[in-house]
Amino acid sequence: MDLMGMMGKLKETQQKIEDTKKxxxxxxxxxxxxxxxLKVTLTANRKIKSITIADSLLEDKEQLEDYLIVTLNKAIEKATDVNQTELDAVTKMDMPMIPGMDELFK
Structure with a gap:
């Protein structure tokens, strides 16, 4: 087993993961x-970029809170799916198959 080659490959994969996250x-x-x-925009890394609230929602605090929870959770779920799909693609494509190695990327 070429340990040096595998270590190089691992470093390369880690760099690709960092690039993908960026x-x-x-x-x-x-x-x-x-x-x-109510509209929200998040990055695929789940950072909130903007929230737009219609004036009519400002009159009802409880309704606004409910809207924020539901809409943000939906957006976070979508962002998580995109994030996971992208990172999985990088790790699966580049990782040498080493028993137990997949545990490192969970």
Whole structure:
């Protein structure tokens, strides 16, 4: 088994993972409430970029809170899916198959 070659490959894969994470900062996920009164934008790394709230929601604190929870959770779920898919693609494509190695990337 070529340990040096595998270590080089591992470093290369880690670099690709870092590059992918940086790129995911530029991938935007838009989500909105069913009626469009609340809109949120997140990066694929699950950082909130913007929240837009219709004036009518400002009159009802509880409704606004409910809207934020539901809409943000949907956006986070979408962002997580994109993030996981992208990172899985990098690790599966480049990783040499070493028993137990997949545990490192969980």
């Amino acid at each position: 790129r995911l900062d530029t991938v935007l996920i838009d989500e909105q409430s069913a009626d469009g009164l």
